[in-house]
Amino acid sequence: MVVGLLLAAGLLSLGVAFAFRQRVLAVSVEAGAASAEEAHRLRDIASAIAEGAMAFLLREYRVLALYMLGFAILITLLIDDPMTPVREGIYTALAFLCGAFCSVLAGFIGMRIATHGNVRTAASARISLSHAFRTAFHSGAVMGFGLAGIAIVGLVLVYLGLDALLHGVERRTVMEVLSGFALGGSSVALFARVGGGIYTKAADVGADLVGKVEAGIPEDDPRNPAVIADNVGDNVGDIAGMGADLFGSVAESTCAALVIGAVAFPENLPALLFPLAISAIGVLCSLIAVLLTRVQTEADVENALRRSLLIATGLLAIGVYISSQAMLPETFTIFGQQYTALGIFFCVLVGLITGLLTGIVTDYFTSNRFRPVQQLADSARTGAATVMIGGLAVGYTSTVIPALLLALTAVVGYTLGGMYGVAVAALGMLGTIATALTIDAYGPVADNAGGIAEMGGMGAEIRKRTDVLDAAGNTTAAIGKGFAIGSAALTALALFSAFITRAQEFAPELDILHTTSLLDPWVLAGLLIGGVLPFAFSALTMRAVGRAAFDMIEEVRRQFRTIAGLLEGTARADYRQCVDIATKASLREMIAPGLLVLGTPLVVGFLFGLKMLSGVLIGAIVSGVALATSMANSGAAWDNAKKYIEKGYLGGKGSEAHKAAVIGDTVGDPFKDTSGPSLNILIKLMAILSLVFVPFFVRFSLQLFQ
């Protein structure tokens, strides 16, 4: 019965996504366009973007397929133990492939609708602002509900499949095998977030530097060969990247909770499936919230987005309370400690609230409605150096409250629900994901719509409307990034708990539960090494953007030089070549950071064992959360300080202050769109890898010098 309800909720979510898709597709480009010729032009541009996006995806999928196959074999080889009746390795590899497929599917759906929605948003902007908002918002909703639905349906089906294949095997093992699903989803996120992040910034910087600065043509000008790649990048980075990141978080938190839950109540199926119920209820709450979202005036856009998140949060709290009472046993025991259903409810609640508050804090530090960014803009008057220092200081300061909230969540979670509590707290935070992702995906669609309006020559009036939509999207994007980091940190803690739980059950003789002390030299060494990993990883991704952007710059310069009549507007730029270069460069440049993420836990666990690995995981979370938050928020603060000056303050566009702010923004771009968000993947992927490979570490670790 419970399984049926979960499946129904997942399918409902998919149905909702499909319904929104039909509404978006029903918007006619012709109806909004001023003329048949304009409609044709808009469609032309949109299909170039869509083609570029598909070209990137297809090439990425080819690399991804090879990687997935290779990694599936690795999983089988390292985890499988032919001596045992359960071929854990093979089934884990299967779950891994399913997870990867689901994540790819979710990303694909999101990219498709985004590339249909952008042109329709642009066209309907001629009709009215609210019409355009609705189109963009519904496009976002396709992504939000589609992804949530795929996550729920995928997890339930794979669980059912494994349960059938592994009948007679204890539940704990089934759930451990299921965690391969999360590893698959998270591996895709590595490609989408890191590769996508490099793509989007390489294209952006390439387009801006040669087009705007060197050739002196405006942003989104069709004469710029990189302009399509730039618009593709918005989709690649913000839609596919953010989506895969959050898909991974949901899958990982759910699997973490299931692994721990299988130790707590192995025979109580409703209780066991409670983690999935949080996501299922979240879908229902998000549906209500999205349906209630309407926009009338210009000033209303940001509030509308924010209101929908608040409604979803409030409803979810009620829903989780009821389901926790209905599904969980009144009291239960994990590793000798007793916990209550009510306690678990509070764990979910604290996660939910932490997510919301993190968003508010992020807004405060990154929006130019508040003092930090206004002061930052002010510091631009004394030049680029003070802007740099000021922006870094804003980012550094903004780490404090999110860290306190995380600490609070960890304390409440562990105190009221042990390891299980932390895992469900993460799910609480992710409960509103359908809404959160709707808002997130809305942003790039609106951004693209602006680009299409400009390239299609729809006029200043229309461009102003799309700018209103875009500005709201920028604010919510910053909030979304804060949310993504917070949930990544909680997810990583949840995975760490599951890792320890699995290790304790798998090898009770190691007693990992009681030996990961701060005073153990291996734990301490692990912490110190884990602490620098985010710095090393950021250095790699920052340099990667630089090199990829350099390739792009060279190509744009080449086209300006060799294509006669391009700058005069009489010849067409070779957009495809730019897309191709960004695609290749991003895939090439993600190899080094990818190896760091995948290699570190495997090498540390193999050479030095579980204790040091524990230290590495926590060390990476400790400094990673701080660094990721500071990078994302510094970047957004620089961006909005520049926009604040462009509004006309402090001398406005073209002033010395503006020039200084532009330098800040340029530094901030890879901070907020590549390096910062990529750290989410670092901390989560290392943790899920450790969880999945526990049997390998226990059986084969050399435990050098220990």
Add this chain to the structure above:
Amino acid sequence: MVVGLLLAAGLLSLGVAFAFRQRVLAVSVEAGAASAEEAHRLRDIASAIAEGAMAFLLREYRVLALYMLGFAILITLLIDDPMTPVREGIYTALAFLCGAFCSVLAGFIGMRIATHGNVRTAASARISLSHAFRTAFHSGAVMGFGLAGIAIVGLVLVYLGLDALLHGVERRTVMEVLSGFALGGSSVALFARVGGGIYTKAADVGADLVGKVEAGIPEDDPRNPAVIADNVGDNVGDIAGMGADLFGSVAESTCAALVIGAVAFPENLPALLFPLAISAIGVLCSLIAVLLTRVQTEADVENALRRSLLIATGLLAIGVYISSQAMLPETFTIFGQQYTALGIFFCVLVGLITGLLTGIVTDYFTSNRFRPVQQLADSARTGAATVMIGGLAVGYTSTVIPALLLALTAVVGYTLGGMYGVAVAALGMLGTIATALTIDAYGPVADNAGGIAEMGGMGAEIRKRTDVLDAAGNTTAAIGKGFAIGSAALTALALFSAFITRAQEFAPELDILHTTSLLDPWVLAGLLIGGVLPFAFSALTMRAVGRAAFDMIEEVRRQFRTIAGLLEGTARADYRQCVDIATKASLREMIAPGLLVLGTPLVVGFLFGLKMLSGVLIGAIVSGVALATSMANSGAAWDNAKKYIEKGYLGGKGSEAHKAAVIGDTVGDPFKDTSGPSLNILIKLMAILSLVFVPFFVRFSLQLFQ
């Protein structure tokens, strides 16, 4: 007998310092000056710098005295237990005041000689390069040996005093009370490093921005009202700041080792005093190394400095081996684990080698003889934004090897010597402090000499010689900073071990030794909070520099505006006013970061208890080491990239690349001279506070919600 030998070594060190002082003072300014008039001019400038330095010190001492008195009372109130026969609180407060006095004395001696040495170095530069080098180097040696001597003599005398006052009390308690000495030294370091760091950069930025950029007069020009403050700042930041920082490290590591040693071998006085012997032997080795240091040619300066460090390191390894065999019992036990004297020797050795290797790595990432900085300079061709990103990436990358070395040291230390092993590893690293500090203090003396030569109009030939000396000083300054961070991290680990040891002995019922698990919610929450402290602290110090620099800029502008004839060179600038403003601003601006450092451990320990405090301490070390290393090295890399371009590469001075590099250097200044080094104080001071206040936490902690 052992005590006598230690005291003798300390007094010898002081004697050596005095002898070097005499040699420096014997250098005649008149002999080097071209004319009596030039000599007079040089003396004039030097005395303005000396006066400014004294003015800063006196005002700082006044604030310091109040703070010390207040804190001594706080110690007495919070630690003292009138019910016990031993009035621990009162004696700890006494030791605290002694430690503060010793640190102040060491800083004072260093500042005095630096302000005598600078003018003599400038004057003797006319005679020969090697003469000038010797003068600057000997000035540095006064600081190096003076400080090491004061540390040894101070610790021994206070130990003897406490032993006499507390006779009949167990050794453990005596050593715990003695740790108040380290707290005193470290408190002075807070003022010297943080306040001094703010001073030096405020003066530097103020002098550069208004003088060089706005008024267009060269660096070190006597018409610039901030020029004396700028030269004072070099002494305040690099002499007094670095000195107090390292004095703190020596005192803290020694006390940590003594506290733990008192548990291991309470009745074996030679073994107990082994930590002091490391420092004493270090003085002898340093003396040999310094006496062997000679310079003939220009290219030889950097090598000479580096060679002296290598000699000292090699000799110390031999000396420690002999003394460990002579003083330590062959085997001993701490908390049930058995360790050997040979193991302890390896602990010291690994610390010693880590210090050396950290220096080499720092050199690689920050000197423009190597690729990282050359590539960074190259990135200046594409503008300030790429310089920023490149410099941050260099800093981030440079954190990896030092962290691996620290991890290795922690593993070797704990494995071969338990808590004691880590403490003596820190002492090993600090064993060569007299040499290291000689080299460090040499830098600002040479820098000042260049300033005096310029201001005194000694001509291009002389200025070229002082520039050679200064350039070598810059390289070694970067190495010195890497060394200071590494030793701070090890010292903090040593203090953490001592803190745990004391807590375990004081309240065995808490069993802190076995409960600080990564899975404990309070430990985890502490780690997360500790992890963001370095970021919050850096934001505070970065902003502080900005505000203090702003005060300075306003004052320099005011003087240019109101003093008629100043720019024409016919009127004299009011240097004193600038010195005064920098002094006031730096003392005002260190309140907020100071409160953060002092308040956090006391509040966390009081409200939440020892477990969470443990997490905070380790969390701060984990992210603090990474952030401090990256800030110091990014800053030095930017500085040297700029200098590389100024040598004539990539278009040389005045090119677009140079302008971009100057922006990088301006951002890097507070990074490398204020925020980065201040993090050393953050992690050490929090740890020594926790150690000293263990009785308070155990007796009064509210342990909220636990």
